[in-house]
Amino acid sequence: MEYPHVRGTDPAVADALEAEADRQETTLAMIASENHVSKAVMEAQGSVLTNKYAEGYPGARYYAGCEHVDEIERLAIDRAKELWGAEHVNVQPHSGSQANMGVYLAVLDPGDTILSLDLTNGGHLSHGHPANFAGQVYDVEQYKVDPDTGRLDYDAVEAQAREVDPDALISGYSAYTRDVDWERMGEIADEVDAYHIADIAHITGLVAAGVHSSPVGHADFVTGSTHKTIRAGRGGIIMCREEYADDVDSAVIPGMQGGPLLHNIAGKAVGFAEALEPAFEEYAERTVDNAEALGESLVDSGLSLVSGGTDNHLVLADLRESHPDTSGGEAEDALAEAGIVLNANTVPDETRSAFDPSGIRAGTPALTTRGFDEDDLREVGDLIARVVDAPDDESVLDDVRGRVDELTDAHPLYEE
Template sequence: MEFDQIREADTAVANAMEGELSRQQETFSLIASENYVSEAVLAGQGSPLTNKYAEGYPGERYYAGCEYVDEIEQLAIDRATELWGADHVNVQPHSGTQANMAVYLAVLEPGDKILSLDLNHGGHLSHGHHVNFAGQLFEVEHYEVDADTGYLDYESIHEHAERFEPDIIVSGFSAYPREVEWERIQEAADAVDAYHLADIAHITGLVAAGVHESPVGVADFATGSTHKTIRAGRGGIIMCDEEYADDIDSAVFPGSQGGPLAHNIAGKAVGFGEALTPAFQSYAEQVVANAKALGDVLTDKGLSLVSGGTDTHLLLVDLRESHPDVTGSDAEDALADANLILNANTVPGETRSAFDPSGVRIGTPGITTRGFDEAATRELGELIYEVIDNVDDDSVIESVRSRVEELSREYPLYE
């Protein structure tokens, strides 16, 4: 991959881009919300479509010259419809957060009530955290996972909904390692006549491949990111029943965005096309198999996993029992020095600051894209533990980094 054209125009930017490419090639991304897209998706997102304004929707634009943008956006819509089986799909949101914003704008008024998963228990900022727009505009209460099991307590959610009487219940997560029983959340929403928004940002690809149950057709709305487990480039998506189609489309444009990013939509279209192939089905199954293999290694080493394991692409490790003097940030920094990139994360019952929490979140989408199977993942798990167990030992970190560099050449990226 070359940046010759950029270098001719701007050496500083070219140097930084080459540095980032090398960083990605020489490290392994274990951040659960990251992945590596194909070169075809990269080409779509870096295409001349970036020149085109296309406010509106296919066949109903506010600018001339949109015939090819229409074609590409309709391809993205049609492929998403086939992947997830939704009545209506909007592929214009710039991110999963903006997709959630559009749903709120479509069906809520300022001051309405949101019931959602607490951030420290695996939720997301856009579900109503007080520093986010959702927490500033709406009245929000949070449900939690069971303190003993780490699983969602659906009876408790139902009871909480009856007490609080929310206007919308948000399901989904950014750091919950188990399958969500969407029907149980829907039952709670039905009981209080609330909308149900299922945020599948992390598991769009797993749902598309059928390795995680789908909320589409169960919840009123399903939102997601298009760059995590689905590998279709950065952006967002909204799926809903036909009865909400007009309200959702109006809430995206002109309600919360202007012109769509046609080049990003091209990346989505290409990535969705890739996800319709048998190879993607195998990929999604391997993502979950690798996560389980990684969890087995870490558990055998004595680390505590929230909920005891995973059904998805991510693990949440609580370090308080096994390594009480090691914070999530300590582990993140030491692992980064060893070329293993993940993030510190709060855990249920968090006793430290969110800026220096007690856990780490580990995901397998990226390493699976690079070709890891269970055996390779188990070796990586051994290396992760070795660093966590020796965060202050530079010789250990150097030894692990050396092995990671060898593995990065065995599992190359963008050769």
């Protein structure tokens, strides 16, 4: 992939862009939050809309010349409503974290209490980590998964909610591999008179395709990312009941940001249109099937998976039992050298530092986009296990890298 206009102006940036395109083409992208968008989505995101300011909302902007961007934003909103069945949608947040911020600003006051999943158990920074704005502005209490099963214990969450009496209960996670009982979480929130905020950043596409249960109708607010399993323009989204529409829209602008990134909203609109096609449901089903095949392969190779498997697009391996002398960070570095790109991740009851934790997290959205099937993912699982078994053996890394080259050649990313 070449960038001739960039090269004519800034060869250094062109070199980096072309090197990154080559890196993506020749490695296995298995970071669970990454995907490969279509050329149509990239074209929309690289369009003339990057030139336009349009603070406000369609039909009510603070600038002139917004008739065309109004149409694009309306398309993104209408398609999102159709995909997820939401009453109200705001497509302006720049990220999933900012979508969460928008909801918090809409209905919470500083010092209110949030009850959310602990980060090392699969939660997210924006759910209340002390280093994040949420942990600095709100009082945060956190629940954990069952240490024996790696799954949510809804009875324990209910008991903790009664004790804590939160103003908001957050469901939805960044490293939880099982289907979520949104209805039960909604009932718990109702019992303690808390808002139920469901963060589906990782599973937006799986929910849209109907291969994962949906929190819409069970949660007051649903937030998410638009560039992970949904494969649309990079950014965030807020869905809510109509009664909260004005509060959410005011929280987004002027509450937390000014002009929306209209080129990203165009990418969202195009990606949502793609997700409304029948082929997207097939893609989402293959993503889940591929994750299951990957997990089975890792288990067969001797690795332990948190919760024993997966119901979605990711697997989380705990290395402490099978490889007590290898950290997740060491495994991540060795795998990257072999051309397999994933991330070190904390696991429940983490005993290492969060900067070099005990687990590795791998996802299948990007490989599924490239056309990898279950047999391919079983082989990829075997390759991962070989590297984790011998992270310092250069002959193993070279051998695995050679097979990665063959797999990426067989599944080109962007064919001309």
